[in-house]
Amino acid sequence: MRKDLLQFAGFIVGFLIISWSTLTPLDQLPPVPGSDKLHHVIGFGGWALMSAFGPSRRFLVMAMAIVCWGGAIELIQPSINRYGEWADFIANSTGVLLAMAVHWWIIKPRLK
Template identity: 40%
Template sequence: MAITILSLHPLENLPEAPGSDKTHHLIAYAALAFPTALRKPKRWPIIIIIFALYSGLIELIQPYANRYGEWMDFLANISGLLVGILMAFFTNKLTKRAQ
């Protein structure tokens, strides 16, 4: 829900925030994917694909919400999903090793 609001809320200017816009996209989508990939519910890869499609849809809708849709943002979103999956993979591996 937070990603939708932050991505589609009309803005006159982007707010000042440390880091680049692409870094914020990567972090948001890594945070979205991490718990799903960590928990691995039934058909979790399909959920990740839905997240990817969702991020592309947001980029397509943004021009209609007084925002800018960018393909580089979409690539940052996909990268974030991959980072979240990798973080969950290594977290699960470390947790199993500690048991």
Template identity: 40%
Template sequence: MFKFIKKLVFPSLYQALLITFIFTILILIGTLTPLPQKIDAPGSDKWHHFIAFALLTYPMAASHKRLGIAVFIFGICLGASIEIIQPYVNRFGDIMDFRADVIGVCIGYSCGLISNKYNKQY
């Protein structure tokens, strides 16, 4: 059981790439799927943005520091692109969503670097 948890916390490069790809697809589906009608629920999805983008950046930062920087930049660009595209797919583009994306990217990347450093020690 400990090995399974260790693989989740300290993924290999291949696992990190796969997890990052899967989360990218899930984020794109979740944020760009057209809604039948616009839902006016301000503030309710900020935690979703934060968690999704933290999970996007963590695996790569935890497994490979240099590629983690690339995913850090990719995450910020992805968040900005999504907020620009959303008004065209019957959704709201919101600067506060982008802020939650950026904070999620920063926290996920930071936690990944800490995890990477911890893994290198043991």
């Protein structure tokens, strides 16, 4: 039960952080140094890792939901003074794939 709650809480907290940071108009955000694409990989990979501490099947569903939300964000962004880019979607998905690899090879064996 505790792992289930931790996994669900990680998913919700990650959703809120990513949604706020990607759907806030650019002029309302502080400048952040570094590569935009790297920010996407780290942000979405971090969100997926926050959801990785629980059953693998549920994590797979959450990872797919994260990828879908990443795509939806890119479609929404042009309407809120942001830029929607396919390259951002690819970076989002790359972060999720990296988190999935960490889950299956590092986290999952330790959860048993």
